[in-house]
Amino acid sequence: MDTVDLDDLCSHVDSKICIIKKTLQLRHIGQDRSLRSALGKVASELHLLWDLLNKVETEVQKQESTAMSLKELEVVLERDFTEASHLNENIPAHLPKKGPNSHLAPGKENPVDNKVIPPEPTKKHVKEKVIKEMELITVQDFGNVPAYMKNRLTYEQINSIIEDINKAVVGKYKIMHQPSKTLNTAAKKQLVRFKEEETKDTKGQFFIVEQDIKEFTQIKVDKRFHGMLSILRHCHRIRELRGKGIVRYVLC
Structure with missing residues (x-):
């Protein structure tokens, strides 16, 4: 049952209740054989109303489950937003900076630096030993x-x-x-x-x-x-x- 039909359902239930009330006012008609058919109609309407109420209960439970899922999603989103805000406000100073030409599109050269720079004379360097350093925590x-x-x-x-x-x-x-x-x-x-x-x-x-x-x-x-x-x-x-x-x- 769609949520948009809930108002129609309530209206329908009210109309059924009104019918039952009017029928109960005539509860003594069972003594009249000619009016016993009306009692059968009341019983039928009661069964229909019972089925309708069961459907209403199922729909309510469905809506409660949906509301609970949305609430859990809201908590997750708020936590992610808090973490993202913390990261944005605490960007460490050790992050690498962009190079001078990092903004250029791939395959394009810097129009200013078109000069060919001759290579420097090769020098013999003593290979420095690498010293391990501790990584920063995240x-x-x-x-x-x-x-x-x-x-x-x-x-x-x-x-x-x-x-x-x-x-x-x-x-x-x-x-x-x-x-x-x-x-x-x-x-x-x-x-x-x-x-x-x-x-x-x-x-x-x-x-x-x-x-x-x-x-x-x-x-x-x-x-x-x-x-x-x-x-x-x-x-x-x-x-x-x-x-x-x-x-x-x-x-x-």
Whole structure:
């Protein structure tokens, strides 16, 4: 039954009720054999009304189910809108920027830069070793962190600590990748410590310890910092490797 027919249905039900009322006013006609046919008509109308009411009940249940589905859809849309608004308001500064010619259509050249630039003389470069850095967490990653771990920490604060940890990683491994003879006295002492902290399990891995955090960053190594490390472990950005009384934070 279509929803647009609901008004007609109500009107029809009212008319049936009026017929029944009038018929009941003549309830004594059963004593008259000539009027018994009217009673049969009343019974027939009652059966029709009963079937009609069943259809009304089915339609109401259908409309309630539809309303419930629409309400659930509204909740989902509101949640998606909230997440989209949060992303729009918290675009991280580390996103890559468009290149100077990114606005040009494919196959078209920049009309300003038509000059042929001669290639520079080839130079022999010493291949630099790549230093692994920790990836920033996404909004979805942060959303999956349990509330008890966050403890009022924000998405931006976690990514900020990642950038500081990356500074420590880069600072450490730049020293390790340089020839020893090019290092000053302080750097040579650091290099000795770095090598002493390595084990067979750290071979080929990039890791730092708390001493590296203190020497290469301004981070305060306290309870709050260790809480951030717990979030990074949960997000699979680092893992802990213990040994020789030292906790090593290995980049995943």
